[in-house]
Amino acid sequence: xxxxxxxxxxxxxxxxxxxxYVVQLSDWTDEDPMHTFSKLKVQSDVYNFNQPTxxxxxxxxxxxxxxxxxxxxxxxxxxxxxxxDLADLSAATLTFLMNGTTPAGNWSGLFQRGDRVRLRFxxxxxxxxxxxxxxxxxxxxxxxxxxxxxxxxxxxxRFGPGETYDVMVEPRDDAYTIFAQSMERSGxxxxxxxxxxxxxxxxxxxxxxxxxxxxxxMGAMSxxxxxxxxxxxxMDQGSMSMGAMDHSTMDHSQMHGGMAMDHSMHGMQRASDxxxxxxxxxxxxxxxxxxxxxxxxVDMPRTNLDDPGIGLRNxxxxxxxxQGHRVLTLADxxxxxxxxxxxxxxxxxxELHLTGNMERYSWSFDGLEFGKSTPVSLRHNERVRIILQxxxxxxxxxxxxGMWSExxxxxxxxxVRRHTIPVQPAQRISYLTTPHDLGRxxxxxxxxxxxxxxxxxxxxxx
Amino acid sequence: xxxxxxxxxxxxVFTVAALQVNTVLAQMDHGPEHQxxxxxxxxxxxxxxxxxxxxxxxxxxxxxxxxxxxxRQLKLxxxxxxxxxxxxxxxxxxxxxxxxxxxxxxxGTTYNRFVIKAEGDIADGTLEESSTELLWGHALNAYFDTQxxxxxxxxxxxxxxxxxxxxxxxxxPYWFELDVTAYVGDDGRTALSAEAEYELLLTQRLILxxxxxxxxxxxxxxxxxxxxxxxxxxxxxxxxxxxxRQFAPYIGVxxxxxxxxxxxxxxxxxxxxxxxxxxxxxxxxx
Numbered sequence: 203x204x205x206x207x208x209x210x211x212x213x214x215x216x217x218x219x220x221x222x223y224v225v226q227l228s229d230w231t232d233e234d235p236m237h238t239f240s241k242l243k244v245q246s247d248v249y250n251f252n253q254p255t256x257x258x259x260x261x262x263x264x265x266x267x268x269x270x271x272x273x274x275x276x277x278x279x280x281x282x283x284x285x286x287d288l289a290d291l292s293a294a295t296l297t298f299l300m301n302g303t304t305p306a307g308n309w310s311g312l313f314q315r316g317d318r319v320r321l322r323f324x325x326x327x328x329x330x331x332x333x334x335x336x337x338x339x340x341x342x343x344x345x346x347x348x349x350x351x352x353x354x355x356x357x358x359x360r361f362g363p364g365e366t367y368d369v370m371v372e373p374r375d376d377a378y379t380i381f382a383q384s385m386e387r388s389g390x391x392x393x394x395x396x397x398x399x400x401x402x403x404x405x406x407x408x409x410x411x412x413x414x415x416x417x418x419x420m421g422a423m424s425x426x427x428x429x430x431x432x433x434x435x436x437m438d439q440g441s442m443s444m445g446a447m448d449h450s451t452m453d454h455s456q457m458h459g460g461m462a463m464d465h466s467m468h469g470m471q472r473a474s475d476x477x478x479x480x481x482x483x484x485x486x487x488x489x490x491x492x493x494x495x496x497x498x499x500v501d502m503p504r505t506n507l508d509d510p511g512i513g514l515r516n517x518x519x520x521x522x523x524x525q526g527h528r529v530l531t532l533a534d535x536x537x538x539x540x541x542x543x544x545x546x547x548x549x550x551x552x553e554l555h556l557t558g559n560m561e562r563y564s565w566s567f568d569g570l571e572f573g574k575s576t577p578v579s580l581r582h583n584e585r586v587r588i589i590l591q592x593x594x595x596x597x598x599x600x601x602x603x604g605m606w607s608e609x610x611x612x613x614x615x616x617x618v619r620r621h622t623i624p625v626q627p628a629q630r631i632s633y634l635t636t637p638h639d640l641g642r643x644x645x646x647x648x649x650x651x652x653x654x655x656x657x658x659x660x661x662x663x664x
Numbered sequence: 665x666x667x668x669x670x671x672x673x674x675x676x677v678f679t680v681a682a683l684q685v686n687t688v689l690a691q692m693d694h695g696p697e698h699q700x701x702x703x704x705x706x707x708x709x710x711x712x713x714x715x716x717x718x719x720x721x722x723x724x725x726x727x728x729x730x731x732x733x734x735x736r737q738l739k740l741x742x743x744x745x746x747x748x749x750x751x752x753x754x755x756x757x758x759x760x761x762x763x764x765x766x767x768x769x770x771x772g773t774t775y776n777r778f779v780i781k782a783e784g785d786i787a788d789g790t791l792e793e794s795s796t797e798l799l800w801g802h803a804l805n806a807y808f809d810t811q812x813x814x815x816x817x818x819x820x821x822x823x824x825x826x827x828x829x830x831x832x833x834x835x836x837p838y839w840f841e842l843d844v845t846a847y848v849g850d851d852g853r854t855a856l857s858a859e860a861e862y863e864l865l866l867t868q869r870l871i872l873x874x875x876x877x878x879x880x881x882x883x884x885x886x887x888x889x890x891x892x893x894x895x896x897x898x899x900x901x902x903x904x905x906x907x908x909r910q911f912a913p914y915i916g917v918x919x920x921x922x923x924x925x926x927x928x929x930x931x932x933x934x935x936x937x938x939x940x941x942x943x944x945x946x947x948x949x950x
Contacts, residue, residue: 239741241910243774244748244949248909255865256872279838281705282807420704489713494775494803498704552719559806561835564742564774568716571742571774576720577728642730656742662721664729 204228204326209348216538217344217353217370219320223311227382227391229296229327239651242290246563249292252386252411253284277419281498285413286386287560287595288512290651291329293389298330300382300391308402309393311380313373319395320344321380323367328650331362331385331597331624333514336378336395337406341369343530347620352536357523359530360385360511362599364622364648367530377401383408385513385597409522412513414627418595421503421628478548480614481589481632486553488568491593496569497559499593503630505612508533511597511626532609532631535618542608542616544636548587551632552578556625556647556657558594564655565594565647571656578645578661580637590623591630598652599624604643604663607633622648637663706805747771748949752861753902755945757918762787764943775803779811784818794818797829797845808834815847822888825849839863854882869906873914875899884925889933891925904947912947 206224231238241248254275262271278285303309313319322345325332335341335358342355345368353370361367371378377396384390387408394402487499509515510529517523558565567575580586588607590600600607601622609623610616610632625631637643640663647657723729726736753766763786770777779801784794799813810832817825831845840860847855857879864872878897881890902916921938922930930937 240746240748243741243746244750245909251868253865253868255867257866282835282837282839486714487709488716489709490716492707492709492713494805497806501703553714554719559774561807562774562803566742568714570716572738572740573743575725576717577723577725578719579721579723579728640730654741656740658740660725662723662729 206322206324206326208322215320216350217320218318219370220317221311221313221319222322223319224301224322224324225309225311225380225393226301226324226326227330227332228299228302229291229330229384230299231291231295231297233295235328235650238291238295239654242563242651246290246560247284247287249290249294250284250286250386251292251294251388252286252288254278254286254413277416281419282561283419283498283595284560286411287414288411289330289384289386289388289596290563290649292384292386296330296384296389298327298332298382298384298389298391300380300393303393305390305392305405310399310401311393311395312399313395313397315374315397317373319371319373321369321371323361323369325361325363325365327363329363331360331599332382332391333358333360333385334367334380334382335359336371336380337403338375338378339371339373339395341371341530343367343369343534346535346618347622349541349619350538351618352538354530354534354536356528356530356534358514358517358527360514360624362597362622362624362648363650364599364601365620365624371395375403377403379403379405381406387411387513409513409517412515414512414595417504417509418512418627419498419500421500421630422505476547478551478587481587481610481612482551482553483612485591485630487593488555488570490569491555491557493569494562495559495564495566495571496557496593497561498595499555499557500591500628500630503591503628505630506533507531507609507611507617507631509626509629511624532618532623533611535609535620537608537616537618541619544585544608544634546585546636547614548585548634550584551587551589553589553591554578554659556590556592556594556598556600558596558652558655558657560595565652565657566655567657567659572658573656575659577642578659580635580661580663582640582663583636583638585634585636587632587634589630589632590625592625592627595627596649596652597624597626598657599648600645601648602635602643602645602661604639604641604661605635605637607635609633637661640664742774745772750949752947753945754948755914755916755943757941757943759939759941760785760787762792764945770801772801777801777809779813790820791818792820793822799829799831801833804832804834807836808832811845815845817888819888823885825853825885825888827853827855852883853885856880871904871906871912873902873904873916875902886929889926889929891923891927891929893924895924895926896920896922900943902943902945902947910949914945914947916943916945917941918943 206226301309340355342353344353347366373395377394380393382391392405491499508531510531514529518525518527554567557569599622606619607623608619643661645659645661646653749769751767755764766783769780772778779799781797785792795817797815799811801809801811804810813829815827815829827847827849829845829847833843836842840862843859845857859877861875876899879895881892881895883892898920900916900918902914904912904914906912919940927937
């Protein structure tokens with residue numbers, strides 16, 4: 203059972219809409235979910251039918267030569283990591299649903315020509331990231347996690363379980379497909395915006411699977427492949443463009459991270475009045491990250507927020523979308539003034555790493571699954587910074603109950619208030635929070651199976 | 665014709681594997697990036713590694729402010745036990761007209777497991793020989809478990825043997841499944857067995873599996889016609905089709921050879937010391 207709960211602001215909505223629809227994405231399996239989980243425990247790639255094959259290899263050999271084809275695979279194979287490990291589940295067991303309806307069922311929302319339509323996208327899936335687009339329509343994002351943001355117009359966005367985005371669209375044609383492909387590209391949910399019940403628009407195919415890049419495995423360390431791979435449409439716009447890729451000319455005031463900047467950043471911190479003005483860039487792995495629970499650690503994480511993530515980079519260049527196609531990134535989100543009401547700098551900083559072992563199918567914070575963990579203790583009304591570094595190759599939508607997560611840049615600039623923040627592979631992000639409500643709260647990856655496998659902590663506010 | 669195809673594919677697989685190893689060795693020698701990459705996995709914690717309990721203020725899941733009284737209610741899957749049975753080989757051997765089973769089962773948590781490994785040959789309705797291991801598996805690192813326990817060997821014509829077993833099983837770099845176990849028996853007997861498997865995905869469901877297994881013994885076992893040193897080696901190539909990941913019939917070819925005194929015992933009995941035969945079987949797990 204699930205449903206959408208919409209709380210209308212006392213003063214009314216900021217944006218007028220003629221039609222207002224909830225578009226709730228979910229996923230369904232006919233298996234007993236715990237049986238599904240136990241299968242992952244036996245063979246963690248059991249649902250992945252997009253694995254690299256021998257004939258992919260021979261195709262690469264003829265395309266790029268033997269040496270290059272081997273090099274492309276070398277690190278993955280040496281590390282026993284799968285470059286198509288984009289999700290634990292897939293259409294092999296899941297049906298992707300929009301408002302509880304299968305793609306064939308085609309949920310439809312009606313509008314009249316000239317209407318401004320508000321779509322309240324909710325990812326209520328157990329374990330699936332969705333990439334949402336409506337071919338032919340621009341999406342103006344006006345809310346994230348129920349909080350108004352400065353409107354930003356994009357063509358596509360990705361969101362994970364727990365996240366919500368409200369978008370405004372102004373349809374002119376008779377019918378548009380709302381297309382929600384799952385991140386691992388095994389299938390999609392789909393519905394239609396239309397002037398008349400029964401009309402449909404063309405339904406795209408899911409994109410081809412893109413291998414994870416070195417940036418997803420090693421963060422900022424892999425300058426060549428990684429950043430090149432991240433030079434995507436989303437980065438061409440807005441204030442957060444990385445500009446020149448050449449590190450020697452890099453402007454340190456721009457958003458970008460990695461160890462290459464470490465020394466200068468320390469210098470800047472010393473120069474600052476408050477050593478906590480910016481999040482620490484010193485990577486501190488937990489002692490327990492060297493145990494059997496952790497299959498990799500990232501020593502040079504990336505800290506930029508303007509990466510739309512694997513499968514959504516360079517879409518125009520790759521010929522998968524029209525020129526100028528823009529994908530929403532965290533860097534595009536800015537809460538409207540007044541939402542970030544606590545202007546105090548953080549008094550302290552907690553660093554935790556998101557960890558896992560894909561082969562054993564175990565997930566954790568700092569290499570400690572929930573059963574072995576101790577609570578994170580926060581003081582009532584303190585202003586505290588939480589740094590999350592993702593030492594895995596999957597994106598984790600991190601959900602902190604009971605208090606807001608106020609995302610900042612790696613320069614300590616507050617950006618957006620969320621309750622669920624997706625942390626990409628080899629990425630290091632930070633957010634501030636002020637715990638107003640006493641008690642024990644849950645903090646977890648919103649991918650249900652990651653949470654159940656142990657990526658779950660208690661937070662005590664006292 | 666079929667045999668030639670198999671030989672060709674085997675050569676291809678091992679050539680690719682060898683090329684990969686060469687690439688790695690070359691890069692490990694020279695590439696600083698790859699040395700760094702090595703630190704991304706395993707290793708031991710430096711002295712100044714972060715204390716993972718540092719943020720707890722001494723509280724635990726059952727103690728401290730707002731903790732619920734009584735035993736902890738919330739237990740997630742990391743504290744649950746799981747189990748599995750893998751029939752890696754359940755196959756018919758064409759020449760010897762025998763059925764071979766090679767089954768492994770486990771029960772336990774992520775890091776501690778009770779493991780059963782059972783292998784045996786059945787011919788003419790008789791269990792000719794079998795080897796069954798009862799082991800306690802404990803995680804050694806991210807990819808390997810150590811295993812400690814006993815092995816019981818049964819021979820229809822011969823003497824039963826009991827062994828203490830200590831071994832290691834897991835996934836080596838480049839996706840090689842390894843299982844190496846040392847044994848100590850009575851009368852100062854020792855043995856070592858090693859097994860390696862690789863899975864080459866031709867398509868998402870058609871999978872070629874090279875497999876090698878060898879056995880060594882510390883001293884002759886006349887009763888069971890086993891000689892000291894390298895006793896036997898088996899190299900196989902199996903092609904399976906995964907109708908589901910859990911149900912996959914296969915065909916294959918297996919070459920076996922015996923060495924040293926083991927080969928002599930066989931020669932004396934008028935048996936072949938080596939041979940190649942076709943196999944057909946089923947791989948499954950649940």
